[in-house]
Each structure stands twice: as structure tokens, then as C-alpha cells.
Amino acid sequence: MKAAIITFPGSNCDRDLAMGFEKAGAEVVRVWHKDTELPAGVDVIGVPGGFSYGDYLRCGAIASRSPIGQAVSDFAAKGGYVIGICNGFQILTEMGLLPGALMRNASLKYICRPVTLKVATSDSAYTAPYGKGAEVVFPIAHHDGNFQIDAEGLKALQGEDRVAFRYAENPNGSVDDIAGVLSANRRVLGMMPHPERAIEDAQGGADGAALFRALAAIGVEA
């Protein structure tokens, strides 16, 4: 399996995300945001956390217009797997690959701490290894993780079982405690918590490892 990790200026979890894939046995290629094409044979795209373009204008807004953006959109349109974590989630919403928006945390403060999540659906490559109802602990680290969407959009997410993770205790004001959402074809995942910071015991927990192992298996089976 080959994962492409995109680096924008200001990305700072790109190495961490690459490690998540590598430790799960995937091959990782790094892609610069000014590139216009993805390397051949990519199975999964990872859009990492950080502060692309310093979060200027709006989190993710400038990165979503980077040269590589079109290739990511095309890849997703063809049914490719795309995972966006933290700033990556913000970028995917700005690109229109996922619905909703990430607003400033309700406390108006940056929050970094491990949080407990409830897996909200079994029906995705990302969440299947856990199963609906399972609890996992991933760290959060964000200032703008307050997921908001209009009533109609929320109804669609709920009705189509596209909420991937919910917070056990809502840290940031997200509507319906939503921590991560899936695209309509269930191949694109955006989430604020960081599974890549929880892949081995030395980090304080390894709940995230199963997600990367599941992704690493995708290309192998295909």
C-alpha cells in the first residue's frame, strides 16, 4: 500500500502522519503542495495537521487552493481514500470534499489533551477495526475544532451514518459532539483528533494504530 502525505508550508504533523502509515507497514511518499500531480500508484492520501499558511485568512482556506488541490479532488472523485487530520480536516472542508466547517473552540482557547472518542459507525475502512460504540483515546490539539454544519447538512450526516467519531465529553462545542465525518462514498475522512499521536505505548496509548493498519491493508487487498 502506498500513502501520499502532502506537506504545505506550515504543516507540522506531516512527519507524524507518515510515521503512522510507516509503522503500519505502508509505503509513504511525500508530496509538496506546489506539485500538480500525485505519484503513480497512490492508494491513500494523508492531509496532515499543522498551521498551513499560518492559519491566515481562515484555517485551511489558502492551502485548499494550493496547486496540488486539484489532484487531491480528482483522486477523491475517483473513489480514492483521503484522510485529513486536524488542519487536514479543515483543508478538506475548505476544498469541499467534506461538509461543514471548523470554527473557533467554544472556550476560545487552544486545547491540547487526550480525549475519549466514541466510534460512531462501523461502516468505513477507518472505523471498521474498532466497531461502532467502541471507545478510543486520541489526543486533540487545536484552536479551531468546533465542527458546525447547517441543520439540513447535519440531518444528512446523521441519516447517512456519516459521523465517524463523537467526543465522549465535548471539548470544543462541536454540534452533536462530532469529532470526525465521512464523505458520501465513505472514502474521505476528516477528524480533529490525532490518531497518529497514539500509535505506540511510549506516546501514552496506541489506540490509533488499528486505523493505520486498516488503511495499510487497503492497497494489499485491492
Added chain:
Amino acid sequence: MDEPQITPDLVAAHGLKPDEYERILEIIGREPSFTELGIFSAMWNEHCSYKSSKKWLRTLHTTGEQVICGPGENAGIVDIGDGDAVVFKMESHNHPSYIEPHQGAATGVGGILRDVFTMGARPIAAMDSLSFGLPSHPKTPHLVKGVVEGVGSYGNCFGVPNVGGEVRFHKSYNGNCLVNAFAAGLARTDNIFYCAASGVGMPVVYLGAKTGRDGVGGATMASAEFDDTIEEKRPTVQVGDPFVEKTLMEACMELMQTDAVISIQDMGAAGLTCSAVEMGDKGGLGIKLQLDNVPQREAMMTAYEMMLSESQERMLMVLKPEKEAEARAIFEKWDLDFAIVGETIAEDRFLILHGNDVKADLPLSKLSSSAPEYDRPWVETPVAAPLTALPEIGAIDALKALIGSPNYAAKNWVFEQYDTQVMADTVVRPGLGAGVVRVHGTDKAVAFTSDVTPRYVRANPYEGGKQAVAEAYRNLCAVGALPLATTDNLNFGNPEKPEIMGQFVGAIKGIGEACKALDFPIVSGNVSLYNETDGSGILPTPTIGAVGLLKSLDDLIGGRPEAGDIALVIGITHGHLGQSALAYEAFGLEEGDAPPVDLEDELKHGTFLRANGKLVKAATDLADGGLALAAFEMAEGAGLGLQLDAGDIATLFGEDQGRYLVACDADGADALEAAARAAGVPIDRVGTFGGDAVTFGAASAPMAELSKLYRTAFADAIGG
């Protein structure tokens, strides 16, 4: 543009004393130009020249087998084996943070990160030691919120985990908060970069962000006392852009893999002036700058402004000329400025050209080597009168006085605003004791701590200086790390007052002795003097930042006991309550002498704990708040109750040094006691962990109630 006439008022406004101005006239044999006056002012202020402290800094212990680079460069460097090195330093940004807390603190973090990556090290950890006035002081909540937000905004965006630090409150900081920022990075020992230029006619390259008018005269401001005109000083505070710093760091890391760099230096205090002079001075060369080529953010900037601007996220580099295209391409990739602004020259000149005008032409080597140096008069701090007996207090009420104070309450409010896990190698997050970060891709780890107890230093500068070093040493040993080296950030009042200078001298002597005895050399540091407002000085605050090595994560000693574990104290308890946290928090008393520090015991007990770490489930050092506070923190963090046999205040809250609290299971406790007997180390069983109450002798309270107080007191004190 015409430059102003040099007048005595103008000289004074540059912070130069009349005799210092006379020295300038002697050196150059004529009246300086306005730009030249600015350059001298920048080089000779206290912040850049260390003119009051140099004499004493020279006495510090700075060498050891582990030391690759000691004081004098951008940061200190220690060897951690396998070709890896840790590069680290701590630096103050006190005055800017008081004037504009968010940007002052943010640029403090930015500056220390540049000091580290300019030497070729990717930053892997940050810490911040913060001292504020009383929470009830009208400015304090605003300063706390602004500083914490500023530290977080910069470090989080840059992408370096914050793994430790301190937050304290005391009335002496009401008008002068302290922001001491620490950063450490990881380098390869064969790819370290220094600032000394070499070779004549080599291009001097400007890298990073553009130059604006921000921070002009900042270093001079930082060397002055505050008075009621402080609001007018806000324009001297720089504005940071962590996004540019992140890209600058990445570009530098790429560049440093190319063999293009002869020398490199970040532009920090006094900007272009200080960085260019240091490169030339250390390399025994002159520097010529053509200011028209400096990337500028604003129109019509003068030579004076460009030379003194403290715009952030800038570097100066001497480049191998044949590598120019390759180097330029890297900076263009990261959308950063890359401009050749001058060259190295053989003559001892600092030659500044702007348009067709010579704006400065000074003997470069004299700018730093001829800086004034003072042997300031000082008086020994009088011996403190012993503490008279404390008023009566119950043991549980005493604990509540501590954990209900923002000084000793949980600091989650602070460190949860910092990204503590970016880079995904954080093993021990901040909160208590040392933070631990794994060396990426290995099983090794580096531990970090910062410590000082300013009340001790005021009462007894010598013992207080020793204690700051000893506590840092203990915090590293408590996680199982071998203490390697330290950085000192010396914050004091006005050195022109003999009693303040006496505090400084006493503290330096204590620090120096402790560093020597513990093989814990000082490899970098910073001095911040004139921390006074309207003539009233801060508590002397020599913050010690320290680094230790875990050769394997197997050596890590945890911090979480389990129910049924036995609590033991390594070291001797006398019950020293002078200058204690309890006396201060419960009764507002700051009386008595500081606890004495026995350095032999520190070495012996720390070595013993590290050697027997496998027998121990959790360890912590005993410091202010004594056994009661340390045991409470350890139990609370593990979600357990606690029972200590002792009920008397002196045993519970005494602050005797050289002690650790450890938790062991029954077999571990037996084995540890046997090992202690064999090693001649004092050890005592003091209680057990478990249950849901905190019991001291006969007194008891539910842990849930105490925990709630401990978890909410900080936010309550500063208003959310």
C-alpha cells in the same frame, strides 16, 4: 535623509552613560554619526554586552566530557551519544512581555527557537518559566492570559512540543513579569553550525522575513527600568510570525544538508547589527553591508532603523559563493527572502553603506571586545533571621492552603493551551517534574526541567542558587535520566544597587558550586537585569533549565503509583520550614533562611535512585510544599487516595533538600531498602497509596474534594 545631531540628550536616550560615550570618542577619534551611535548603543547595552555580569559569569563551571559547545555561541551543545547532540538555551523576554504580553511572549519563544536551529538543530522541546504578580493585581490576569496565549500561539504553530516549565505568582513581579523561554533541538555532531565567518570576499546573505520598523531599540529598552511612561514603549516590541519561522527553519534544515553554509547567525536582539558584528568578530574579519539590498517591509527606512530593527524570523549567513544558486532555490521553494546584502572584508571595519552614503564606518572588533565591563560594587546579603514558629494549622488545612493557591494548584489551564505532543515523540507530558521526549527513531530520550525557588534566593542567594541547580538535578533523576548540563536565565533587579548586585554574586557562586559538584555544567544562558518598576526589584530569579539523558526508554521511571503501593522517602527529613511554601501560602510569611543544600547528598541520592529505578513504580523530587504536596500530587495524578503516617506540620511540609518520594510494591520496597542500606542512603517508609481519602496522621479529607480544589484553583484565581 539627514541624521539628527549628536547631543548629550540623544546619547542619554540611547542608554549610554557619559563615560561610555567618552569611550566611543576615544575608539573612533571623532563624533559618531547617528547610525553609529545606534550601533554602539545596541552593542553596549546590558542585554547584548553583559557588562555588569561578565566578570561573574566567567566563574561558572562550563566544561565536562559531555560538552561540545559551552557559553558564547547561540546555544550550548551536549553529546548524547551515537552522533547525536542536544542544543539548548533559555532566554528571557521579560520587558517586552510586560509591555505587550502576547507578542512579547511569542517572540521570546521565536527567538529561542532560532538560537537552536541556527546551529543546525531541529527543535524538539520547549519550556517556559513564567513569573507573574499577585493574581489580585489588576494587570496580572491580563498578563497571564496574554503570555500563555502568546507562548502557545508561537510554539503550537511552529510545531514544537512544550514539555515543562513553571508558573509562579508573587507581589514582587506585579510591575515586572518574567518570561523565560527554553528550547532544545537535536543535531548531528558532524553537522553543527557556528557563527564565526571565515574567508574574505564571501557573500553575506540575508534570509527570512523582511525588515520593518518593529522593535527598533528593543535591546536598549530591555536594559532599562520601567516607570510610568511604559505605555509609550509598546512600539519597541516586535511582532512575531511563527508561520514564517517554521518555513525558515525548514529552509535552513534543507540548506544545512548542502555544504553551502560557512557560518550562520540568527538576528535576535539588535538585529542586523549584532548578528553581523558577531560573525565578523568571531571570525576576525570585517563586514561590509549595502543596506539598499536588505529586503524591506516599509518604504523610506533609514540606515539607523534597518541596523536596529528587531523584526523577527530573520537570519544572516556567510555563504560559499559557488553554492549561491542551490541555496537560493531552497529559499525560493519556501517563499522566503534571500538577498546578498554584503561581504566579508579583510580590514577590521564595520562598513554600512546606504545609497551612496557611508552611514557607519567603525572598527568592528572594538564593538564587542571594547564594550564596557563593570565590576559593580556589591554587598553580601545579610544572614536571614531564623523563622519564628508558625501559627497552629491542621495538616489538611495546610494542604488546602497550598493546592488552593495558583502557585501549587494544577497547571492544566496553562499547558493544555500548548501543543505538548506535536512531533509524536513526547513520552512524559508537562504537569509535574521533568518532561521527556524521545529521540526520533531511537529508543533514547531526553528529559527537560526548569527550576528555581526565588524566595530561597532572596533569603540566601548562595544556598538558593545551589538549590535551583539541585532541584533541576533531582527532577531529571526522578524520571531516571542522567543529568547532563544546564542553561541559566538570571533575572535580577538593578545591578547598580549593591544589595541587588550582592544577590547576583551570591547566586552565581551557589550555582557555580552546585554545577561543579554535580558534573552539571552550564553551557548557555542569559542575564536579565533592571527588572524593577519605580525602584522596586523582583525576587532574584535565576532560572535553571536542564537536560538529562535516558539511554533507553527502559530506564524511564514513571510517575503513577498503584493502589497498595508503599510510599518511601529517600533522604533525610529535618522539617525545615524557613521560606517554605506553607509559611507563605498559609500565613503570608516570608521568613527564615533557605534550606541548606548538601551537594554530596544530592549526588549520592540521585545516583542511587537512577541505579535502582527498576524497583520503583513512581518517583518525584521533594521541593517546595515538601512531602505532603508531592505525595498529594502523585496520588491525585494516579486517581488514588493516600495515607501518610506523619501528622506533624514540619515532617509533612518541611522543605529539606536532597529528597525523593518513591512508590514501590511490597517486594520493590524491601529490595529498595536493602539497596539503600548497602549504599548508605537514608530511606524511610512514610505511608501507602490507595483508597479515596487523603490522610495525614489522624487528619483526613476525601480526595475528590481536594482534587476539585486542586484542579480549579488556577482558573479561579485568574478569572478563567
